Amino acid sequence: MSTQIPYIYTKEWGQVRYNLLIFLGFSSVFFPRLLDTLGAPSIINLAHFAIIPAIFLFVISKNPLSTSLQVLVAQRLLFSALIFLAVMTASALLNYAGAINVVADFFILTEPFIFLFIVIATPLSKKSFDQLNRWVRICMFLHIFLAYCQSILIRLGLLAVTSMTAEDNVQGVFYLSFGGHVVSGFVASAFAFYIWISADKQQTWLKAFLIGAVFYQILFSDAKQVIMILAIAWILLLLTKVADPMKLIRYAIIASIVGFILYWCIFNLEAFAAFKGWIRPGLYGPDGAATLLKTAPLRIIPSYYKSPLNLLLGLGPGHTVGRLGGWMIEKYYSLLAPLGVTSHPATEAIRTVWSDNSWLDSSLFSPLWGWAGVWGDLGILGLFSYLSLWWVVWQYVCKDGFSQFNVLAIFVNGFVFTQLEEPGYIISIMMLIGLRWHEQGNRILIG
Numbered sequence: 001m002s003t004q005i006p007y008i009y010t011k012e013w014g015q016v017r018y019n020l021l022i023f024l025g026f027s028s029v030f031f032p033r034l035l036d037t038l039g040a041p042s043i044i045n046l047a048h049f050a051i052i053p054a055i056f057l058f059v060i061s062k063n064p065l066s067t068s069l070q071v072l073v074a075q076r077l078l079f080s081a082l083i084f085l086a087v088m089t090a091s092a093l094l095n096y097a098g099a100i101n102v103v104a105d106f107f108i109l110t111e112p113f114i115f116l117f118i119v120i121a122t123p124l125s126k127k128s129f130d131q132l133n134r135w136v137r138i139c140m141f142l143h144i145f146l147a148y149c150q151s152i153l154i155r156l157g158l159l160a161v162t163s164m165t166a167e168d169n170v171q172g173v174f175y176l177s178f179g180g181h182v183v184s185g186f187v188a189s190a191f192a193f194y195i196w197i198s199a200d201k202q203q204t205w206l207k208a209f210l211i212g213a214v215f216y217q218i219l220f221s222d223a224k225q226v227i228m229i230l231a232i233a234w235i236l237l238l239l240t241k242v243a244d245p246m247k248l249i250r251y252a253i254i255a256s257i258v259g260f261i262l263y264w265c266i267f268n269l270e271a272f273a274a275f276k277g278w279i280r281p282g283l284y285g286p287d288g289a290a291t292l293l294k295t296a297p298l299r300i301i302p303s304y305y306k307s308p309l310n311l312l313l314g315l316g317p318g319h320t321v322g323r324l325g326g327w328m329i330e331k332y333y334s335l336l337a338p339l340g341v342t343s344h345p346a347t348e349a350i351r352t353v354w355s356d357n358s359w360l361d362s363s364l365f366s367p368l369w370g371w372a373g374v375w376g377d378l379g380i381l382g383l384f385s386y387l388s389l390w391w392v393v394w395q396y397v398c399k400d401g402f403s404q405f406n407v408l409a410i411f412v413n414g415f416v417f418t419q420l421e422e423p424g425y426i427i428s429i430m431m432l433i434g435l436r437w438h439e440q441g442n443r444i445l446i447g
Contacts, residue, residue, distance in 0.1 A: 018122050019132040021059070025052045025115055029427040030139055033174045034146075043335070048423060049107050056114050059122050073396050077117060080388040081110055087381045088317050094309055095316030098340040105317035105324045105377065112426045113389050119434025120397060129438050136431060140191040143172040144210075147184055147217050150175060167222035174424050179363055179417060185223035186419070187428045188214045189230060190406055194432045197402050198439055225364050227262065229416065231255075233409040237401060247401075283365075289357060290365045296353045297321050297372040304346045314379035319344035322373025323421035326351075346376070363417040370413065370420025393433075399440055403433045 028048035036042055085106055092102045124132065151170045153159035161169050163176065171180035172188070192214040196207045218226050234255055241247040283290035301320055305311065318324035318341070325347045329336060350367050357365075375383045390407065398404045406429050414420040 018059070019124060019128040019135075021055050022119055022122055022132055023135050025055045025118060026136065026427065026431050027139070028052065029423045030143075031173055033171075033177045033180065033424060037176050046332070048427075049104075049111065052111055052115050052118070053107070056118050059118055069396070073120070073392065074117065076392040076396065077113055077389065080385065080392055081113070084110065084382070084385040084389065087313065087385045088378055091313040091316050091378050091382060094307075094313050095319060095344070096342065097316035097319060098342040100336060100339040100341050101316065101318040101324065104328070104336070104341075105322065108323055108328075108421050108423075109374070109386060110389065111423065112430050113393065115427055116393065116397065116430040116434055119431065120437050124438065133435055136435065137191075137195075139173075140188070143184070144188050144191075144213060144217060146175070147172040147188070147221065148213075151217075151220050165222070167220065170217070170221035177424075179419075179422075180424075181221040181223045182225060182363065182417070183419065183422055183425045185214075185218045185221060185226035186229075186409070186413070186425055188217055189226060190409075190429055190432055193402060193405070194436065197400075198436065225362070225416065228364075229412045230409055231259070231262075232412045233405055236408045236412070237405050240404065251401075283360075290360055293353065293357045293360055293365050293367055294369075296350055296367040297369075297376055300349050300353070301346055301372075301376040304344070310379065312379045312381045314375065314377045314382055315344055315346055316342070317377050318342070320346050320373055320376030321350055321368040322370070322377050323418045325377065326368040326373065326418060366417050368418055369415055370418055371415055373418065373421070374414075397433065397437055400436065403436055406433060 025048070028051040032040075032045045032047065035044055085102075088102055088106055091097070092099070147170050150159060150172070154161060154166050154169055159169075163169075164178070168181045169176065170184070171177065172184040174180035174183050174187075177183070192207075192210045195210050218224070234251070238248060238251050238255065241251060285291060297320065301315060302311075304315055314320070318329060320326075325343065329341055329343055333341070354367050371383070374386050378386070390411075394404070394407055398407055410420065410426060410429060413425075419425050
C-alpha cells in the first residue's frame with residue numbers, strides 16, 4: 001500500500017503561521033551561539049529546550065493526525081520515547097540522580113525527534129514549503145559566508161583569536177564554541193549534498209560551486225574529521241545497498257574515485273598535510289595511546305558499578321560522559337544546582353585521564369563520546385531504547401540515500417565526540433531530512 005499522503009487544502013493564513021513556527025524552532029538552535037558571542041545572555045543557548053516542545057504541543061493540538069503514515073510515525077516515536085523515559089527514570093532512581101537530570105537528559109536526547117516530527121507532520125502548502133525551504137537555504141548560505149569572512153578576517157588580524165587555534169575559530173554561525181569548526185563543517189557539507197540532490201538539473205554550476213566552497217571551508221577550518229566521518233558513513237551506506245546491485249556499483253565507483261583523490265592529496269598537497277597527524281601507527285593498536293584514551297569510559301565506568309542492575313541501567317542520567325555530564329552541568333551549574341542537579345565521580349575520573357593525555361588534542365581521541373555517554377548513563381537498556389527512536393526515523397522517514405547517509409554520519413559521530421547531542425548539528429540535519437521528506441511527496445499539503 002502506498003505511503004503517500006493526500007493533498008488537503010485550507011486557508012493560506014494558517015500556512016504562513018506553520019512554516020514560521022518550524023523556522024522559529026530551527027532558528028532557536030541555529031543562531032544562539034552567534035548571538036551569545038555577540039553579547040546575548042548565555043541562557044539563550046538553552047531557549048530551544050522550551051521553544052521546540054511548545055511548538056510541538058501547538059502543532060499537535062491544532063492539527064490532529066489524520067493520515068495512516070502520520071499516525072504510524074507518531075505512535076512509534078511516542079512508544080519508543082516513553083520506554084526511553086521509563087528506563088531513564090529507573091536509572092535515576094537506582095543511582096540517586098536528580099529529577100532535573102532526567103528532564104534535561106531526556107530533552108537533550110529526544111529533542112531532534114520532536115523537531116523532526118514537527119517538520120514532517122506540519123501541514124504545508126507548496127507556497128509555504130517553498131518559503132520555508134528558501135529561508136533555510138538563506139540561513140545555510142549565511143553560515144558558509146560567515147565562515148569565509150571569519151577566515152579572511154583572522155588572517156588579516158582584524159578578528160582576534162581568543163581561544164583555540166586560528167583555524168578552529170572558523171565556525172560560521174556556531175562562532176565561538178568548542179568544536180564549532182567541526183559542527184560548522186558537518187552542517188555545511190550536509191547542506192551542499194542537499195542542494196546537489198534537490199536543485200534543478202540546470203543548476204549544475206551552483207551544485208559544483210557549493211561542493212567546492214564547502215570542501216575548501218573544511219580544509220581552512222581544519223575540520224578534517226568531517227571528511228573521515230563522511231567517508232565512513234558512505235561506506236556504511238554502501239553496505240545497505242547490497243540488495244540493489246546497480247546502486248551498490250554506482251556508489252562504490254564514486255567512493256573509490258573520491259578515496260583515491262583524497263589519498264593522493266594527503267601525500268602531495270600541503271593543504272592536506274594536517275591529515276598526516278592521524279597517520280601515526282604508534283597511536284593505535286591494543287596498547288596505543290589513542291586507543292587507551294578513547295576506550296577509557298569502557299574501563300572506568302564499570303569500575304563504579306555497585307550492583308548487576310548498573311549493567312542494565314548505567315550510572316544515572318548526567319553521571320558519565322554524555323553532553324549533560326560531560327559539559328552542561330559544569331557550564332550551567334549556577335542555573336542547575338538550585339534545581340537539584342547531581343553529578344558522579346566517574347565523570348571526573350574520565351576527564352582526568354583526558355587531561356593527562358592532553359597532547360592527544362584531537363576530538364577524534366576524546367573519551368567523551370556520544371554512545372559511551374548514553375551507555376554509561378543509562379546502561380544497555382537505555383542504549384537500546386534510544387536506538388529504537390533512530391530505528392523509527394530510519395524505517396519510516398529516511399526514504400532516500402541522502403537521509404540515510406546523514407543518519408549514518410550521525411551514528412559515526414556518536415563514536416567520536418558529543419555531536420550526537422549537539423543541537424546545532426543534529427537539528428540542522430533533521431531540518432534537511434524533513435525538507436527532503438516533503439520534497440518526495442510524503443507530506444500533507446494544506447493551502
